Amino acid sequence: MLKRRIFTTALAGAMALSVFGLGTLAMAQEMTKVTFVQPSPSAINSFNVFVAIGEGYFAEEGLDVSVEAINGSGAVLQALASGQAQFGRPGPGPVLAARGRGEDFVFIYNFSAKSNFGVVVPADSPVQSPEDLRGKVVGTGTADGAEVGFARNVMSGSGMTDGADYTFLTVGDGGPATAAFSSGEIDAYSASVADAAILNQRGVSVREITPPEFSRFFGNGFVTSGALIRDNPELVEKFVRAIHKGHVFALDEANRAAVLAHLAAGNPQESEDAAFAAALFDAVKEKTIPVDLSNGYGYQPPEVWEEWQATLIAGGDLTGPLPDLTAAYTNEFALKVNGSTN
Known part of the structure; x- marks a missing residue:
């Protein structure tokens, strides 16, 4: 149900x-x-x-x-x-x-x-591109939502494979995503426009590192x-x-x-x-x-x-x-x- x-x-x-x-x-x-x-x-x-x-x-x-x-x-x-x-x-x-x-x-x-997702990192993170996430953890709101496929596409565009070069961690959105950044559980987050706005509102200033060519992916x-x-x-x-x-x-x-x-x-x-x-x-x-x-x-x-x-x-x-x-x-x-x- x-x-x-x-x-x-x-x-x-x-x-x-x-x-x-x-x-x-x-x-x-x-x-x-x-x-x-x-x-x-x-x-x-x-x-x-x-x-x-x-x-x-x-x-x-x-x-x-x-x-x-x-x-x-x-x-x-x-x-x-x-x-x-x-x-x-x-x-x-x-x-x-x-x-x-x-x-x-x-x-x-x-x-x-236009793509309503982007891979974001904390504003003060040293990560500047998807390649910099090699060996790191990317948070998602759900285990099988659209944000997962989008982030996987972005990462594969830098020659990386899920599970081998980086890992996904389902952390939820809103408050749970804010907490995951604050605790260091995740290094990046596959965020919708709304997710990014909520993170910024809740005190986790984020910036996007998605290469511009991925904006065409509706x-x-x-x-x-x-x-x-x-x-x-x-x-x-x-x-x-x-x-x-x-x-x-x-x-x-x-x-x-x-x-x-x-x-x-x-x-x-x-x-x-x-x-x-x-x-x-x-x-x-x-x-x-x-x-x-x-x-x-x-x-x-x-x-x-x-x-x-x-x-x-x-x-x-x-x-x-x-x-x-x-x-x-x-x-x-x-x-x-x-x-x-x-």
């Missing part, structure tokens, strides 16, 4: 129905219940989902969405595989590794268009099962249309106050320090803006999927190329909601 924190669109849906004059019992009964799982409790990291809830975009599509927070990309994929959720936000590395084991997961929307995005795409593509399109609307709304500076209010409603604890939450939102938001916007938001560059596969093979997460890499992702829904005919 998943340990979970649940948010629902019930209030937002009721508000949207009232605004649009559709608040009838019959309409409410037609809502399709959908569960979305995210790899941490952060509303900011899934900001387009919470904006779509708050602005009523899911309700407009006839969707009643529950959000469950679980621990890491591996757990997200397990929830999808077991049928406990229809959509999730894992990293591309864990998705490819799962497909290598014969599991049918498909990326449908590229949310973190991070966590929206995923569903191949079976759902085949059996109910309309549902997938509705979900993608709503999160795309939430994404676009959130990127408009004119909507900033409303966005921050939706995020605070989604996770009040995360927004207790309003200034920190706003700064974190800005950092996360920037990572979701593609360098090339010609195909709109959510588009997945096929060439980067090729690079992801190559680095996973080099790191040992895949034994060889997948039979059909293109089956791991689809741009159909993102292009459609962006109004493209490509």
Whole structure:
């Protein structure tokens, strides 16, 4: 049974129905219940989902969405595989590794268009590059999350192999990661934008040593099962249309106050320090803006999927190329909601 924190669109849906004059019992009964799982409790990291809830975009599509927070990309994929959720936000590395084991997961929307991970070290550390971590310990938030695959890629780029040239240590995030640095258990940490911000806020000043070429490796995005795409593509399109609307709304500076209010409603604890939450939102938001916007938001560059596969093979997460890499992702829904005919 998943340990979970649940948010629902019930209030937002009721508000949207009232605004649009559709608040009838019959309409409410037609809502399709959908569960979305995210790899941490952060509303900011899934900001387009919470904006779509708050602005009523899911309700407009006839969707009643529950959000469950679980621990890491591996757990997200397990929830999808077991049928406990229809959509999730894992990293591309864990998705490819799962497909290598014969599991049918498909990326449908590229949310973190630029890498939202980086290998960080304390500001006063003598470590200047991944090579300097030879023989040292790299901390991670989870044992099988997207941050692990990202760090492994970075380290393999310097010719190092996990277990032989360096070791991973799962220490958790937030407070536990701060403690691990303070105690000297870890020399570096594979951190998301949020992790780095929290470390700095808690008195562990960190700097990034990730080589710039790794920024092209997009991070966590929206995923569903191949079976759902085949059996109910309309549902997938509705979900993608709503999160795309939430994404676009959130990127408009004119909507900033409303966005921050939706995020605070989604996770009040995360927004207790309003200034920190706003700064974190800005950092996360920037990572979701593609360098090339010609195909709109959510588009997945096929060439980067090729690079992801190559680095996973080099790191040992895949034994060889997948039979059909293109089956791991689809741009159909993102292009459609962006109004493209490509």
